[in-house]
Amino acid sequence: MRPRDTVHATTILAIKRGGKTVMAGDGQVTIGETVFKHSANKLRRMRDGKVLAGYAGSAADAMALFERLEGKLDEYSGNLPRACLQLVKMWRTDEVLRQLDAVLVVADRENLLLVTGTGDLLTPDEEVVSIGSGAGYARAAAEALLKHTQLPVEEIAREAMRITARICIYTNEHLTVEVLE
Numbered sequence: 024m025r026p027r028d029t030v031h032a033t034t035i036l037a038i039k040r041g042g043k044t045v046m047a048g049d050g051q052v053t054i055g056e057t058v059f060k061h062s063a064n065k066l067r068r069m070r071d072g073k074v075l076a077g078y079a080g081s082a083a084d085a086m087a088l089f090e091r092l093e094g095k096l097d098e099y100s101g102n103l104p105r106a107c108l109q110l111v112k113m114w115r116t117d118e119v120l121r122q123l124d125a126v127l128v129v130a131d132r133e134n135l136l137l138v139t140g141t142g143d144l145l146t147p148d149e150e151v152v153s154i155g156s157g158a159g160y161a162r163a164a165a166e167a168l169l170k171h172t173q174l175p176v177e178e179i180a181r182e183a184m185r186i187t188a189r190i191c192i193y194t195n196e197h198l199t200v201e202v203l204e
Contacts, residue, residue: 033155034187034194035065035077037128037135038165040150040176043204044130046075047180049157049188050197052082062197070096073131074103075201079155080125088114088125088138103131104144111144126154132203157191177202 037046048065051058066077067089074096078085091113095106107129114120120140127138137145137152151169153161164183168174174182180200188196 034157084123157194
């Protein structure tokens with residue numbers, strides 16, 4: 024590994040449909056232009072399985088953010104939007120946290136949120152959020168499948184990620200899929 028090579032983990036897709044929230048992540052981790060790992064798990068369940076979180080970017084940075092998010096979820100009694108707002112504030116104002124290189128997608132039964140270190144806490148207009156190098160492909164595939172098929176939401180997430188893996192060189196088909204019902 025060269026000193027300036029960056030370790031990245033991508034792509035995450037989250038979809039809400041019919042009372043279910045599904046999050047899917049590929050397993051590829053790259054260092055620079057080299058695939059380092061094929062089967063990484065980029066998703067985490069929190070708050071006794073009631074919250075899903077996924078990341079793109081640096082794995083260690085994302086784990087640090089996951090820990091802080093779990094603390095905020097405890098502090099705010101599981102209120103996901105409020106916990107994320109406090110995480111974003113902390114991320115933007117803390118000198119050390121500002122250096123973290125990751126983007127998060129978090130969801131519970133009611134909320135689907137994009138959380139970034141640039142101060143963004145966004146809820147999508149559509150019930151689809153994707154992050155990472157294959158984000159645009161995953162979102163486009165998911166939206167088309169949602170609009171034009173009656174496939175179950177889990178299968179839509181899987182197929183959208185398979186399509187993404189065929190297009191994006193930083194995304195593979197070793198998927199982890201989590202469902203909240």
